[in-house]
Amino acid sequence: MTRFDRKYLEVGRSALPRPSGPGGKSDASRKTSGVRLRSMRESDLSQVVKIEKRINPFPWTACFFRSCLRTGTAGWVWEQDDAIQGFGVMALRQGRAHILNLCMRPESQGRGLGGKMLTHMLLRARRRGARIALLEVRPSNEPALRLYRRRGFAKVGIRKGYYLTRRSHEDALIMARTLYGSRFADIPRSRRTSPVSDQGS
Numbered sequence: 001m002t003r004f005d006r007k008y009l010e011v012g013r014s015a016l017p018r019p020s021g022p023g024g025k026s027d028a029s030r031k032t033s034g035v036r037l038r039s040m041r042e043s044d045l046s047q048v049v050k051i052e053k054r055i056n057p058f059p060w061t062a063c064f065f066r067s068c069l070r071t072g073t074a075g076w077v078w079e080q081d082d083a084i085q086g087f088g089v090m091a092l093r094q095g096r097a098h099i100l101n102l103c104m105r106p107e108s109q110g111r112g113l114g115g116k117m118l119t120h121m122l123l124r125a126r127r128r129g130a131r132i133a134l135l136e137v138r139p140s141n142e143p144a145l146r147l148y149r150r151r152g153f154a155k156v157g158i159r160k161g162y163y164l165t166r167r168s169h170e171d172a173l174i175m176a177r178t179l180y181g182s183r184f185a186d187i188p189r190s191r192r193t194s195p196v197s198d199q200g201s
């Protein structure tokens, strides 16, 4: 265990939810108010990039998303009537889950989709053996900070000049949490279910 791992293990000790349904798995086709969570496909990327461009001043390109998907980085989308409402991207390496992107289209924000996507990624990471989850976030991004804190993340450091801005660079907060434990006190009861099972996602 590295010095950084020890530091991460000191924070975000609140535990994760158990998936619901028979055998501890929830129904893969389960819908949340007509919205379905499923794995991201390359055919989703034109819609995904459109959302990314609306949200991020320095958006990821289709090429970048594609190379993530082709090199084992996992992505999921919320889909409603063939329209992508939001997406999440996570890399798993050496027992660490790195949340690389989490983005809901503006019209779909505040519906609980971002929170459920994050919960899904954390549960997936834990099932795949990750012990720690980490992410970067702009210190000015209040909605995201609030979401991450509610999901048990705590600040563990700063990455200097991590984000490009129109004028120069902005620091990122590094946040982390552990992925083990038997209670789930940090997430509201209504959000304790992973929206999808391991199958098909």
Ligand SMILES: CC(C)(COP(=O)(O)OP(=O)(O)OC[C@H]1O[C@@H](n2cnc3c(N)ncnc32)[C@H](O)[C@@H]1OP(=O)(O)O)[C@@H](O)C(=O)NCCC(=O)NCCS
Residues within 6 Å of the ligand: 055, 102, 103, 104, 105, 108, 109, 110, 111, 112, 113, 114, 115, 116, 136, 137, 138, 141, 142, 143, 144, 146, 147, 150, 188
């Ligand atoms: C951050 C983001 C993913 C949250 O997704 P969302 O679907 O809008 O959020 P949810 O409806 O699931 O709400 C989750 C939590 O976020 C917080 N939140 C959401 N919108 C908020 C707002 N406008 N102001 C303050 N808090 C907000 C709420 O506290 C909520 O907490 P709760 O779980 O206690 O109710 C979404 O706002 C988004 O895509 N933002 C732009 C991209 C971005 O900033 N991504 C994060 C990069 S690190």
